[in-house]
Amino acid sequence: MSDSIKFTRRDFIKFGGAVGTAAGALGLTSSRLVAMEQELGGKDYSPTTGAERQAVPYTCMACNIEDGGVAYVENGRIVKLEGNMDHPNTRGKLCAKGNSGFLHVYDPDRIMTPLLRTGKRGEGKWKRISYDEATTLLASKLREVIDRANAEHKPEILNEMVFKWGRDRTGGAVGRFMHALGSNTMLNHTNICESSKKVGLEPTWGPDIESCDWANTKYILNFGSNVLETAYFMNPNAQRLVDGVVGNKAKLVSFDVRMSNTSGFADEAYFPYPGTDGAIALAMAHVIMNEGLYDADFIDNWTNVSARQLIDHLKPYTPEFAEEESGMAAKDIRRIAREFATTKPATTFSYRGPCKHVWGSYQEAAINMLNVITGNVEKKGGYCLPRGMGWPQPQPVPPKGKTASVIAAPPLYPLASHHVSTHAPYMIKKGEAKVSVWMTYYDNPVYTYPSSHVWKEMLSDENTVPFYASFSPYMSESTELADLIIPDVTYLERHDPESMPGGLYPCLSIRQPVIKPLGGTQEFRQTLIDVIRKVDPDGALGIKKYFAFNSVEDWMRAHFDAIPGLKEDGGWDFMKKKGVWPIYGEVDKETAKIVDKNGNEVEPDYGLYTKELSASDMAGAEVDNDGTIKKDGQAIGVQVNGRNMVGFGTPSRRMEIYKESYRKYGFNPLPVYKRLPSRDKKPDELVLTTYKVNVHTQSRTASLKYLAELYHKNPAWINPKTAAARGLSDGDLIRVTSPLGYIVTRAHVTEGIHPDVVAISTACGHSAYGRLAQLKQREQAADYMQGGDADIANNVWWNDKGVHPNPIIRLAVDPIGGSQGWYDTVVTVAKAQPGDKYGDTDVSVEASMKDYEETLRYAYTGDIHRAKHKEVDIDWNSLPEPELHGGGH
Amino acid sequence: MPVGLQTEPSLGVPGKKRWAMVVDLRRCIGCMACVCADKAEYDVPLGVWRTTVKVKDTGHYPNTKRHFMPRLCNHCDNPPCVRNCPTQATYKHEDGFVLQRYERCISCRTCIAACPYNARHVLPKNRDRVKIGGVVDKCTFCNHRVEKGLAPACVQTCLGRSRIFGDLNDPNSEVSRLVARHKTVVLKPDKGTRPQVYYIKPDRAQTEQVFSAPQSYAARSDAQAFYQRNRGSKFFSGVL
Structure with missing residues (x-):
């Protein structure tokens, strides 16, 4: 979220430090x-x-x-x-x-000192060194690259210095560091997170997420977000969602393939087939438009489409069509569409469920459109823009590196503004980019990425990655492969x-x-x-x-x-x-x-896009035919009904339901539904989905005893009918097999899951991350560790650390948003075979390499892309050439 | 009465406080923030809990529901633990708290057997920060915070604002008004314990699950591992 649009605040009233004083x-x-x-x-x-x-x-x-x-x-x-x-x-x-x-x-x-590898990579042999020695060593490795780039007059060599993060909350320090070194090779983790949500939203209105006014709403459609447990802004959203549902009597309708705490809390919960949320949203839009339940003024004034255009576009997306795709009854789709359109204010929220699929960006755009056509955007109780604040960077700020990095922004994904970090090891393995120094911060791809074994292979190979420095204070699955560890402190220090x-x-x-x-x-x-x-x-x-x-x-x-x-x-x-x-x-x-001190609510601002431009803003500005106000070549606002307003963060300053940027590369400019390969799986196959629970992050919390005690193993959720058809009982040892290989885990037979889905949480199944995460707490602490906590050493009572699903998850990215399709892997589930042990994992790097080639066929230059987008009005023979872009992250 | 150090109940006595909790089950989202806040507040070791939130799923696909049931000491007005404690280690505070004096506790577990709510446990001897062990412990309603004008730690952090704490003797307090306006239940009223934790709008599924055995293999196998090490404590299956 580092790049969400920063809105300036209104002149709010301040009360100094009055909080937490006299009770009376x-x-x-x-x-x-x-x-x-x-x-x-x-x-x-x-x-x-x-x-x-x-x-x-x-x-x-x-x-x-x-x-x-x-x-x-x-x-x-x-x-x-x-x-x-x-x-x-x-x-x-x-x-x-x-x-x-x-x-x-x-x-x-916790790692309490810098460490230098002494054995083979990953062997676990370390020498303790000082911070001074460690920073000297890293500096010399970086200087070698800079000297070589200068000697050969090749600035592109500087991009061999790579920095990859999972969480960068440094407020610009990492970018400053890398740009100072002259490298643009910064890899984030956003494409394994929610990037296609962002790419579904950004071209529509500017920012990459919505901020729902939960507490004041009357109706919520929650698509594939477990907002009461995880998702973006879980804590503040969950608090206000409860305020809305219980305090304000809002209705919550939730869509998920699995009964999360959110779906379990909802007034109505639906279990759509994975990847079909977009079909449901489009069918709801179809009902709203065709029954005249839309907000005509908002569509006319604040979007770049007309109601007629939408009605025509939505024609194929009947509730019956959506029922066929999703399994949700057409009559329920109709009823809920009418309720949503006629209950004011209302909002949707969505997170990874819809967007973490191939073509996930379309699904997000379809959900967003429901708020637009019902006029709920930026209303009290509605679907609002996010509100962040910025801070200045200390001067001077280093310029970006001279050459764009091919792995930081892969050219085949020009719309993926949050890039495609999953592709890095494949591109490097194929020789498309060279690495000299690999640095990681809050990053553990050997655990957190799809086909995680590919990352392990790359980071283990000294020919591919000659020097690897990790800044992690924990011995993660990735950090244990490093040559040098310079531990950061924790976020409380x-x-x-x-x-x-x-x-x-x-x-x-x-x-x-x-x-x-x-x-x-x-x-x-x-x-x-x-x-x-x-x-x-x-x-x-x-x-x-x-x-x-x-x-x-x-x-x-x-x-x-x-x-x-x-x-x-x-x-x-x-x-x-x-x-x-x-x-x-x-x-x-x-x-x-x-x-405030009188007990009156300090109400937030609404309608940010209607903020009027001042006379000085308008000085020298021009208004074009469709109302966009431009100044010095930049769109600064839009004129609507004679008023000059700031509008949205798009080229037209209106909400761009029609995305010209999509069309340029042969994607449909309007939200569409594309049937996924997983929708056509064989009857005996299942779609594998993963999820987070409320007490864990993806990888960092298995070492925290309170949380591990609450949740430490992750059996595979499977519907009773599905289990019965395979002769499985609750607790049985099972093999879950994808084209990459298999894992051996246990079945958790539960009514709360779609019969075509098997769901495995990503919170557990560590092969590193300290002794507790691996249930080796009785082993001796290594000499570099902090040690201590008799409670962990003596009182851990659980005996199961779980089995991690990522090795069998296939690489498959959304060609638009670049997001990993986490929920697109098709698997078979069967009783474990003789000799199988709980936790066995057997996967193939070669099979994963094939997946990389396959997913490129979906990219805008690929043959599958073309075959799936015949409806797009574009000259297919003159698509833009792939080019390096963005100059880096 | 009085047996042990049972004081007269303060409920309804003018000039006295009667601290109580209302748990609004409509608002509980099972986030487990209370469980963790409580662990931190008292350095509660692994394997024992002062408060838990039990999770239960009901219904058949696709009509399923999830229910949460926060549990803690009921700070009863007629507490059997106090009555049965042979050493007066457990006593009833005049403001309603049921408290434990470690220095008098001989860990005979009589109070544990007497409590119909499984609200008590023996502290393991190996702890991290606080070094008191081998004695019985329990939820205190955070009396050390309440006496300084603060809400209990579990209430402080409750995301759904499901846990509400206050003085039942003050008719204007939120707890008083909630109890007056809503249909509330207490757990096992038939035991005559007069509990002071009131639940708003529980389904039968919620109250009945409180004492039900783990059902899934996942929970049963955890329970088995738990009881191998923690005989006499009560298993809590966490979020699975």
Whole structure:
């Protein structure tokens, strides 16, 4: 979400630090009698001594939602975490993962010193070295590449320095580092996350996600998002979804192939066939348009299509067609479409269910369209734009590298604005890109990627990846293959700037060291400064100036001290004290709304796109025939009914239901449904889907004892009918076989799953990540580990660590958004064979290489693409040539 | 009465507090934040819990539902644990808390047997931060926080605002108003314990599952592993 559009805030009313003070403040100013209710948070006392604990605000990073938190410290140790009551979107609450996050700090298997490999790669033999030695070594490896690029006058050599992250919440530090080195080879993880959602949305309205006004809505269509457990903004969304459903009597209709907590909570839950949500959404749009239930004014004024055009386009998508594809009854589709269109306000939400398929971008665009045609965009209680805030980068900022990187932005995916990181090992293996230094931060592809064995093979091969440095403080499946480990500290011991659009109130927040980094460990930001100074000790390369910070804290001051409004409040010092800015008010104890000192709600802004352009904005601007207002060649707004308004973040400044960018490459410019290969599976096959549970992230939390105790094994969910047809009983040992190979796990026979689906959680089944994740807690700690925690050593009672599904999941990406089709792998499920042991995994790298070639056939230059898009009005013989683009990440 | 250190119930007594919790089951999403917050608050070791949220699925495909049932000590007004404690280690506080004095506890487990709610456990001796072990422990309604004007830790973090805490003797408190306006139930009222945790709108599936045995193989095999090591404690199957 680092690249969501930053909206400027309105002049909101601020209340300084009034939160968490006198309990009676509400009662004194309200006309009704109010009890002396207990305070919800902001202070804490030791249960054993009664002494008040020291409170330090921070921003959570147990997952990627970045909730506001306060850490409590007792005798120099972080003993508990709670939500920051000043944070307007998370409102003082943390989820299970957030509450357990401090265990990362005291993880007995945390790496406490830089390590240099001494044995073979992956053999687990390490020599402890100092941070000074470690940064010197990494700097020398980087300098070699720079010297070679300079000697040969080939700037493209600089792209052999690769940086891959899973989570980069450094607020620009990684980009600054890589651009300073002259490399554009930065690989994110977004295509295994939700990138086709982003690419379904961005060309439509600018930002990459919606922010639903859950608490004020009356009707919610939830497509494939487990919003009460995981998904983007789980904590703030879940809080307000409950407020909406219970407090505001909204109706929740949920679509998922599996009964998640969200579908289990819904008023109505449907189990569509995997990858058919888009057909349902299009059929609902068909009903709404044909029955005249649409918002004609909004379509006319604020989109680039007409109602007539949509009615024609939607003609084939009848509810009967959608029933045939999805299994959801046409009468239910009709009824729910009518309810959605006639209940105001209403909103959809969607996450990975629809978009993590080949052509997932279409599905997302179809769901988005439901809000547009019903006029629910940016309404109170509706489907709103995300609201983030930006911060300036310290000057000077290094320019991007001179040459675009082929693996950072693969040319066959020109629309994939979040790139296609899954393809990197295949492209490197085929010689399309060369690697000299591979660096990773918060990244574990050997566990988290589809066909994860391909990553293991690449990172194990010293000819392909000559030098691999990991910044991880945990010995993950990937980090154990490194040559050099320079451990970062945990998120409770370091600095980061943050802003996440987790709700309707834009805000900034920070991370700061709650305690001094343990055991002499060093935060990543300092490591970057040290490495750059060693790469360019005398400044001759012209790089050193980009890291001319006296301290990490100086770097933070450069982000926060000059922001208008915050500057007057105290800049970085205010952030250190409060953790978040601005402070909109306090959390009402009974309604949890953000209220002012009189108890009145501080309402967020709505209708952001209708903000009027000022006279100075309009000076020198021109209005073209269709109303787009342009200034200096840039579209800055749109004129509607004589009013000049800012509009949406698109070329026309309207919502672009029709996407010319899609058409250019032979994709359908309007939302369509494309039947997936998995829809035509054989009757005895099943579609494999994966999912997250509420107490785990993808890979980082199996080492946290509270969470592992709650969830530590991941048997395969299978419907009773499906199990019976295969002679399987609950708990049976089973083989799940895809074209890549098989895993041996156990069957969990449950009514809560589609009969054509088998679902396996990705939270478990580690072969690394410390002793607890592997249930080896009774083994001796390695000399580089922190050690400690008699509780883990003695009291772990479970004996099953699960079996990871990623090795059998096939690479298959959406040719539009570049997203991995996580839910497109077709498998067979049968009783385990004689000799099979629980956890056995046997997969083929060669088969995965074939999948890579196959998925390229879906890319815009491929033959399958052409065959599947015959309806697109384009000259197929003059598609744009593939080219390097974007200049990098 | 009084047996042990049973004080007279404060419910309805003017000038006294009667702390109570309302659990609004309509609002519980089974997020387990309370379970983890509670573990952190008291450094609760693995294998024992002061609070749990039991999960139960009902119905047949495609008409399935999931139910959550948060559990904790009921801080009864007629607590059998207090009555049965031979050493007066367990006592009833005048504001309603049922509390445990570790220094008097001989770990005889009589209170564990007497509690109809499985709300008590023996602390393992090997712990991480807090070094008290080998004695009986339980939910305290976070009396150390409540006495300083704060809500219990599980209430503080409850994402759905399903757990609501306050003084039942104050007619304007949220708990009083919720109990007055909604149909609430307490668990096992027939035991005469007079529990002070009130549940709004439970289905039978929720109250009945409280004491049901694990059903799936996944839960049963976990239970088997659990009881091999933790005889006398009560298994909680987590989120599966």
